[in-house]
Amino acid sequence: AQKITQTQPGMFVQEKEAVTLDCTYDTSDPSYGLFWYKQPSSGEMIFLIYQGSYDQQNATEGRYSLNFQKARKSANLVISASQLGDSAMYFCAMRVSGNTPLVFGKGTRLSVIA
Amino acid sequence: KAGVTQTPRYLIKTRGQQVTLSCSPISGHRSVSWYQQTPGQGLQFLFEYFSETQRNKGNFPGRFSGRQFSNSRSEMNVSTLELGDSALYLCASSWGLVTNEQFFGPGTRLTVL
Numbered sequence: 688a689q690k691i692t693q694t695q696p697g698m699f700v701q702e703k704e705a706v707t708l709d710c711t712y713d714t715s716d717p718s719y720g721l722f723w724y725k726q727p728s729s730g731e732m733i734f735l736i737y738q739g740s741y742d743q744q745n746a747t748e749g750r751y752s753l754n755f756q757k758a759r760k761s762a763n764l765v766i767s768a769s770q771l772g773d774s775a776m777y778f779c780a781m782r783v784s785g786n787t788p789l790v791f792g793k794g795t796r797l798s799v800i801a
Numbered sequence: 802k803a804g805v806t807q808t809p810r811y812l813i814k815t816r817g818q819q820v821t822l823s824c825s826p827i828s829g830h831r832s833v834s835w836y837q838q839t840p841g842q843g844l845q846f847l848f849e850y851f852s853e854t855q856r857n858k859g860n861f862p863g864r865f866s867g868r869q870f871s872n873s874r875s876e877m878n879v880s881t882l883e884l885g886d887s888a889l890y891l892c893a894s895s896w897g898l899v900t901n902e903q904f905f906g907p908g909t910r911l912t913v914l
Contacts, residue, residue, distance in 0.1 A: 732905035734903070734904060778844065
């Protein structure tokens, strides 16, 4: 069975600083995809970044980058130059090969302080 | 291009009633998935539809059902509501079954009294 673990229930970061949100995963399938979503208080899940298990390079999308360490089964999200609008819940998710649904972690609540 | 829309956004029901939630995917997307989000259980997968067929189902009782129409719009129905069904119900769409991205709607917040 697939599992996503996010060990940080809450994080604080100073505005303009970088922050790393941890995510570890467990699967025996060699083909999988890892996702990060942001959920503001409004409730909508916003897709941030994707990393495939066979991707050679770490994914980056603007201020978001994914620190993918396959051997350690970790896929940490790095947000650079934090902004007040980054305050939200962040979810790590995984989807293994084939027709399988997304499995989500419990999430990390990030609070950006001015 | 319009995003995923869900109606209604908020709903209050009483125990024993039934409810129908609606989801309109992004134009061109043929896959729709439903998730339940609660503070205690987090995000849990309900079911996924593709081309009007249920392709995946999560571990929920038979009171939870869904369907997809030929225009890819989807509905989910919960019968005999229980207090524990109070949750945010999120719908996500993607163009296919195995894709890199699922785009989520704003959700329907259901409160069962």
